Amino acid sequence: MTSTATATATAGPAPGPFVHPALLYRDDQEYLDGTVPFVREGLEAGEPVAVAVPGDRLRLVRDALGADAERVRLLDMREAGRNPGRIIPGVLRAFADGRTAGPRVRIIGEPIWAGRSASEYPACVQHEALINAAFQGRTATILCPYDAARLPAHVLEDACATHPTVIAGGSRRGRDSGTYAPDTAVARYNEPLPPVADAMTFPFTDDSLPDARYAATDDGRRLGLTGVALEDLALATAELTTNSVLHGGGSGVLRVWGEDGRVLCEVRDRGRLTDPLAGRRPASRDQRGGRGLLMVNLLADLVRVHTGDEGTTIRCWFSR
């Protein structure tokens, strides 16, 4: 919070095509004051409006909107955005790219709530930071509410690093965050993912791609995955291991293990992921290739990436 307190600007920045404020709310009333007029302004201007927030918040907004709620796309972010890596392609761009009706698209997106796990949080911050790159030059406003009463101070500081503008609860005006630095935030949460002991470990090359997939499936089944979840694990494993063979130095190491009731699958190779938006761009129908990592983001409950000079590790979580 110190970062907002020290910000001196009182007027919002000149409205560029993309506007991305964080709304720091402390209670239900501040939530509604910050979100409902934002939605109504959009509707009055004929703009497409979506609200993707956790279910309890969604009900709050929907009830306050009354009949107008029918004109708003409502999504439970706990489901649609369970994996932060799929929010840009699967929620934000999926909504924004499909609308040409109005001059501006408005979205309320709340990807970070009290209860996001320590494993999820780095992916959440990277997602928030990468929204800026993903929407650069686009005529859209994405308002991101943060529960300032329940989220720890470091989370609110990160919100100031990932949003150029911050709106304090009860205020209608945004001000410069003062500490906006999205690239630094992405780099800071590019946290190492050290190998886990006791995991099923399978080194692979191009010759053993199918065997890697069978090994993952066998272990996933042993760990309790069935049906679609097991198919998801197989497909994600195939995409990650194939990427290692094609783009990550030709080989890699697959690991699968159970943790906190979920099945984790990790692929480690010698490549370096240089595109921070890899797997976060929606795929056009006509593009050839480039959908593997996007598919993994759409399938898994969480995807974490660590990349550097030593190589790249991508770890995915699957619920039983």
Added chain:
Amino acid sequence: MCEVREREETGVGQSVPDAVRTRRPGAVPDGAPAGGVPGIRAAGEVGLAAYPLWERVLEQAVREGEAVYYLEMSEVTFVDVAGAGALAAAAGRLGDGRRIVVRRPPPALRRVLETFWPGLAAIEVSMS
């Protein structure tokens, strides 16, 4: 009978009969679909190792010129995203009114097609 004929006609019918049993890669043209309909039956799996062969199978489907071309996939155990993409691209080259009927594909293929190419009229997924 018609399997052999179909193989001769397509010219890509080098068979890898153990493709499924040994779970080795390579979705291969494995004859014609049942029922004497125009098309091809594939077996095995479509991953990196099988892309060249898979592309040829699909190119054949485009070249045949049939209004409806059947791709029997009940013995294909897996198709990755790039394999599904090649199928969607081939369907896009079919031209007006033509379509590929994909029979009993593995679940991952349906999933990927529905995710990235929903409502693609040139591909019909048939589970019968």
